[in-house]
Amino acid sequence: MEPLAEILKQVTGYIYPNEVELHWSILIVLYPYLTGLVAGAFILASLVRVFNVKELQPTYRLSLLTALAFLIVAPLPLLAHLGHPERALEMFLTPNVHSAMAMFGFVYAWYLTVVLLLEIWFDYRKDMILWSENETGLRRWIHRILTLGVFDLTAKALRFDNNAGRIITIVGIPSAFLLHGYVGFIFGSVKANPWWSSVLMPIVFLFSAIVSGIALMLLLYMFTTLVRSKQINMACLDKLASFLFYALIVDFSLEMLDFIHRLYEAEESIRILGQLVASRLFISLVIVQALMGTIVPLILLASVSPALHPRRALVKVPDELRRLLYAGAAVLIQIGIFSTRWNVVIGGQLFSKSLRGLTVYKMQLLGGEGLFVAGLLLLLPFVILYVLIKLLPPWPDAEAHVPLAEIEPEGDLQPEVAAAIASEA
Amino acid sequence: MEGGKDLKQARTESRRDFLKSWPIAGLAMLVGMKFKAVPLWASTDAPYNAREHKYGMGIDVAKCIGCGRCAEACKNENDVPREPFYFRTWVERYVINSAGETTVDSPNGGIDGFPPTTNEKGILRTFFVPKLCNHCEDAPCVQVCPVGATFTTEDGVVLVDKDYCVGCRYCVQACPYGARFVHPKTKTAEKCTFCYHRITKGLQPACVEVCPTGARVFGDLKQRSSPLARFQRFRKLHTLKPHLNTKPKVFYADLDEEVR
Amino acid sequence: MPKQLTRLIIVFTVLAGGMLFARHRLLPKTFGERGHYRAAAVTYIQNLPVKYAGREICAGCHTEIVASHSANRHQSVSCEVCHGPAAAHTESPGEVKLAKPNKRAGCPLCHRYDPSRPTGFPQIDPQTHNPMKPCITCHNPHRPETPHVPNECSACHGEIARTKAVSRHAGLDCNQCHNAPVQHKVTPRTVHPEKPRTRLFCAKCHGKDANSSKEIPRIDVDTHGGRYLCWQCHYPHMPEGT
Numbered sequence: 007m008e009p010l011a012e013i014l015k016q017v018t019g020y021i022y023p024n025e026v027e028l029h030w031s032i033l034i035v036l037y038p039y040l041t042g043l044v045a046g047a048f049i050l051a052s053l054v055r056v057f058n059v060k061e062l063q064p065t066y067r068l069s070l071l072t073a074l075a076f077l078i079v080a081p082l083p084l085l086a087h088l089g090h091p092e093r094a095l096e097m098f099l100t101p102n103v104h105s106a107m108a109m110f111g112f113v114y115a116w117y118l119t120v121v122l123l124l125e126i127w128f129d130y131r132k133d134m135i136l137w138s139e140n141e142t143g144l145r146r147w148i149h150r151i152l153t154l155g156v157f158d159l160t161a162k163a164l165r166f167d168n169n170a171g172r173i174i175t176i177v178g179i180p181s182a183f184l185l186h187g188y189v190g191f192i193f194g195s196v197k198a199n200p201w202w203s204s205v206l207m208p209i210v211f212l213f214s215a216i217v218s219g220i221a222l223m224l225l226l227y228m229f230t231t232l233v234r235s236k237q238i239n240m241a242c243l244d245k246l247a248s249f250l251f252y253a254l255i256v257d258f259s260l261e262m263l264d265f266i267h268r269l270y271e272a273e274e275s276i277r278i279l280g281q282l283v284a285s286r287l288f289i290s291l292v293i294v295q296a297l298m299g300t301i302v303p304l305i306l307l308a309s310v311s312p313a314l315h316p317r318r319a320l321v322k323v324p325d326e327l328r329r330l331l332y333a334g335a336a337v338l339i340q341i342g343i344f345s346t347r348w349n350v351v352i353g354g355q356l357f358s359k360s361l362r363g364l365t366v367y368k369m370q371l372l373g374g375e376g377l378f379v380a381g382l383l384l385l386l387p388f389v390i391l392y393v394l395i396k397l398l399p400p401w402p403d404a405e406a407h408v409p410l411a412e413i414e415p416e417g418d419l420q421p422e423v424a425a426a427i428a429s430e431a
Numbered sequence: 432m433e434g435g436k437d438l439k440q441a442r443t444e445s446r447r448d449f450l451k452s453w454p455i456a457g458l459a460m461l462v463g464m465k466f467k468a469v470p471l472w473a474s475t476d477a478p479y480n481a482r483e484h485k486y487g488m489g490i491d492v493a494k495c496i497g498c499g500r501c502a503e504a505c506k507n508e509n510d511v512p513r514e515p516f517y518f519r520t521w522v523e524r525y526v527i528n529s530a531g532e533t534t535v536d537s538p539n540g541g542i543d544g545f546p547p548t549t550n551e552k553g554i555l556r557t558f559f560v561p562k563l564c565n566h567c568e569d570a571p572c573v574q575v576c577p578v579g580a581t582f583t584t585e586d587g588v589v590l591v592d593k594d595y596c597v598g599c600r601y602c603v604q605a606c607p608y609g610a611r612f613v614h615p616k617t618k619t620a621e622k623c624t625f626c627y628h629r630i631t632k633g634l635q636p637a638c639v640e641v642c643p644t645g646a647r648v649f650g651d652l653k654q655r656s657s658p659l660a661r662f663q664r665f666r667k668l669h670t671l672k673p674h675l676n677t678k679p680k681v682f683y684a685d686l687d688e689e690v691r
Numbered sequence: 692m693p694k695q696l697t698r699l700i701i702v703f704t705v706l707a708g709g710m711l712f713a714r715h716r717l718l719p720k721t722f723g724e725r726g727h728y729r730a731a732a733v734t735y736i737q738n739l740p741v742k743y744a745g746r747e748i749c750a751g752c753h754t755e756i757v758a759s760h761s762a763n764r765h766q767s768v769s770c771e772v773c774h775g776p777a778a779a780h781t782e783s784p785g786e787v788k789l790a791k792p793n794k795r796a797g798c799p800l801c802h803r804y805d806p807s808r809p810t811g812f813p814q815i816d817p818q819t820h821n822p823m824k825p826c827i828t829c830h831n832p833h834r835p836e837t838p839h840v841p842n843e844c845s846a847c848h849g850e851i852a853r854t855k856a857v858s859r860h861a862g863l864d865c866n867q868c869h870n871a872p873v874q875h876k877v878t879p880r881t882v883h884p885e886k887p888r889t890r891l892f893c894a895k896c897h898g899k900d901a902n903s904s905k906e907i908p909r910i911d912v913d914t915h916g917g918r919y920l921c922w923q924c925h926y927p928h929m930p931e932g933t
């Protein structure tokens with residue numbers, strides 16, 4: 007009760023008596039941030055697989071594993087936030103089909119199993135079989151179990167794996183849109199809240215997700231390559247930066263559209279929302295989200311990446327500096343996108359539905375919904391990613407290849423090919 | 432013939448006696464009805480059939496004196512936590528001054544009354560507005576509940592199943608009227624139930640029971656003659672936030688345009 | 692069919708089967724009977740305990756009080772507003788007694804002067820209105836007629852009186868314009884005071900050739916304000932001028 011009494015003292019204007027308690031905390035800020043990274047990382051993977059952006063190939067498998075790591079953690083902040091997490095299964099037992107939140111369980115299950123797990127399975131199946139031939143102990147058993155007993159390495163089977171993976175990725179793109187777009191819809195469909203209620207909300211969420219996902223992969227690619235003491239593929243990095251720029255432009259345009267539209271229509275809520283932005287959200291929205299999280303990275307990326315010109319950047323800088331600037335831009339973007347989620351979730355609860363007052367959010371440090379738990383949940387995906395990387399190395403040089411001799415031929419071989427096989431053996 | 436005449440006379444006499452007893456019986460019945468609180472349906476021993484009812488409330492803003500007895504009675508009747516952050520119903524005071532500025536307050540929901548308005552000079556309009564769950568016909572809270580823990584009964588009352596609610600708080604976000612809160616002990620959503628446990632026994636909701644001026648009028652919208660029916664006939668009615676199309680079933684008479 | 696597909700179909704079928712079985716076991720019994728909710732919840736809520744008995748029951752024992760109370764000014768005030776929730780008392784009247792609010796704390800909750808209260812509602816200033824005495828000394832709560840007819844109109848029309856008291860019309864007595872019969876103070880809703888009907892009334896002081904004090908602003912009665920009567924623009928209790 008005491009934190010509520012503190013909040014009551016800091017209320018300005020009039021809020022409904024029941025609005026003193028803020029209902030969705032930092033955990034609910036964390037959740038769209040995490041699913042956004044999932045969707046963004048997956049879209050990046052789809053750029054390789056479906057849109058054949060060859061330069062991004064080094065990030066392909068890493069993106070899939072990153073998406074999986076973050077997807078595993080994504081429901082945890084939700085569970086931690088529920089008043090009765092032990093009843094969470096009810097969403098699967100008796101889902102209310104009119105509720106976007108109920109549909110989460112099924113969209114999540116679909117995305118996890120049919121899209122992500124299947125895609126990783128099809129992509130890694132042959133690798134797991136080949137790796138397990140040279141492994142011992144637990145690792146060998148894990149790999150063999152994960153293949154689900156399908157040890158087929160014929161060319162036909164491999165072709166099937168490849169095609170299936172491609173189809174799943176194609177299906178996965180709208181699924182990723184759905185996975186994160188629906189989070190935007192959860193907010194965007196609440197007519198009671200003028201800060202949230204907007205047709206643009208799912209789109210804005212989606213594009214900021216793509217931005218944050220690409221930025222994350224840029225950082226992860228740089229970090230993992232450097233940690234493994236390998237050479238960073240600058241063509242890949244430049245391509246990542248270019249796509250990051252394009253996505254950020256679209257995201258920025260959408261946010262500006264929302265802003266201009268609100269100001270122009272000047273609907274009833276404009277007064278309290280203006281006060282909200284000018285007082286409670288000034289730092290997190292104007293400084294962190296807009297300035298540091300969008301404008302500065304846009305300028306950086308526009309200048310030094312080849313986004314605006316096919317062959318050279320506007321401002322030519324040496325590779326080492328460019329890498330640093332990309333990393334800096336990506337970090338700013340991550341902070342900016344987190345701030346975006348904050349401004350939506352917390353911002354939407356800082357003003358009263360009576361449109362007459364503002365309240366404050368007192369974030370707990372400890373406790374089930376505190377900063378500490380949020381920090382842990384933010385670190386956990388990286389821990390899981392580490393385990394996944396150890397189990398299913400995504401590096402191009404770790405990929406196993408079926409030796410020519412083992413590929414069972416279909417029909418008669420060409421004499422040159424038969425000779426090649428014979429010489430290899 | 433004599434037997435017949437006797438029989439006829441006996442019949443007439445007995446009829447007369449019977450007729451004489453009617454006024455007394457009638458009076459006794461009236462007295463009984465006036466002074467014994469026997470709900471009408473209980474006397475016929477029929478179980479409560481929700482489908483025959485559709486509940487609504489009328490609020491006469493012109494009559495509310497802001498005494499806060501309704502908010503107090505509600506907390507008593509429904510064991511609502513006493514802290515000033517949890518209300519199933521509350522009273523707001525609006526003060527519009529001559530410069531057109533509106534100030535609204537609701538200290539502890541109005542339970543302890545209101546402090547004096549700081550400046551009486553320059554008051555243009557001022558009044559009290561009781562607020563509660565509107566038991567909307569198209570309730571957005573029911574729409575968004577992921578598990579079906581909040582629902583509309585067949586008699587039009589929106590309830591919360593506290594043993595099924597997962598505490599996601601989506602319904603609290605979706606309610607445009609601020610009518611919902613989360614109970615600090617049960618961690619489930621809670622709100623006005625129209626005192627469902629009372630109205631299904633023919634009693635009035637606690638807030639209506641104690642309102643000293645009759646500013647709250649409760650009734651069955653399916654009943655053609657009732658205080659609520661009269662209220663709906665004679666007054667110009669408003670609902671809160673009509674543009675949201677939630678179809679509230681709490682109707683305000685003399686609602687000022689400043690009220691949100 | 693490729694082996695991958697067959698294997699995956701088996702896995703998914705097992706998972707789906709498991710989920711359906713789990714659902715069958717875990718679904719609450721009464722869910723869906725009357726709608727997308729547990730019907731048992733409605734029954735549970737219906738059976739919650741009642742704390743307020745309702746005013747009709749009191750008459751069963753307290754016949755005289757109820758009879759007097761229902762013929763007087765507090766007839767719309769339920770017994771339980773002042774005496775608290777009484778259901779327990781009706782169950783066992785001997786053991787459970789209700790409070791009698793006979794100090795000064797209760798009555799001002801409704802009757803303390805507040806400008807937001809509707810005009811005509813009887814209000815007092817608790818600090819100046821017989822401050823030391825409990826209210827019931829002079830007012831019987833079940834028959835709350837005042838011990839004598841109020842002298843001032845401000846007893847019920849406090850907001851108007853206070854507004855007028857700081858206005859240019861402060862010196863005007865209410866009866867100069869409203870001519871309230873004494874009966875209005877006894878049965879206010881059946882006997883009403885008058886209100887002026889023509890411009891000539893205000894002209895008695897404000898007309899060009901009126902016999903009144905020099906400071907009073909004068910207007911041409913026939914033309915000032917066109918079609919409108921005086922009080923259609925000017926609020927007589929706080930006449931603002933233009």
